[in-house]
Amino acid sequence: xxxxxASNDVRARALAAIDxxxxxxxxxxxxxxxxxxxxxxxxxxxxxGSAAAGTRAGRPPLIGPxxxxxxxxQVAEQPDATLTQQCQTWQTATGTVVSLSTMSLTLRRLGITxxxxx
Numbered sequence: 390x391x392x393x394x395a396s397n398d399v400r401a402r403a404l405a406a407i408d409x410x411x412x413x414x415x416x417x418x419x420x421x422x423x424x425x426x427x428x429x430x431x432x433x434x435x436x437x438g439s440a441a442a443g444t445r446a447g448r449p450p451l452i453g454p455x456x457x458x459x460x461x462x463q464v465a466e467q468p469d470a471t472l473t474q475q476c477q478t479w480q481t482a483t484g485t486v487v488s489l490s491t492m493s494l495t496l497r498r499l500g501i502t503x504x505x506x507x
Contacts, residue, residue, distance in 0.1 A: 395422060400440045407431065416460050444453050452479070452495045464501050472503060
């Protein structure tokens with residue numbers, strides 16, 4: 390399993406240790422990361438002026454954060470609709486075709502459940 394990215398705070402502290410004269414190996418050992426990672430942070434800071442993590446690659450979501458309010462309203466207007474019906478209503482309203490899994494993941498991310506009973 391992949392480890393999560395180091396926080397920007399960890400990167401800044403590691404680079405401060407490098408600036409204070411610690412070796413790459415010492416810093417990598419202390420922060421429990423690979424020496425090549427520390428060297429990559431140094432290269433990034435030299436090239437861009439910041440060692441902050443960049444944006445992660447990937448496709449943008451079909452139902453973005455800016456459309457959350459519209460989706461919440463749709464579910465509020467049709468609380469008893471099935472997931473398939475929600476997908477069809479979304480397609481009619483926005484023209485964007487979404488799969489059942491996309492709709493399900495988006496609703497889960499927004500904390501919306503489609504339970505019929507509490």
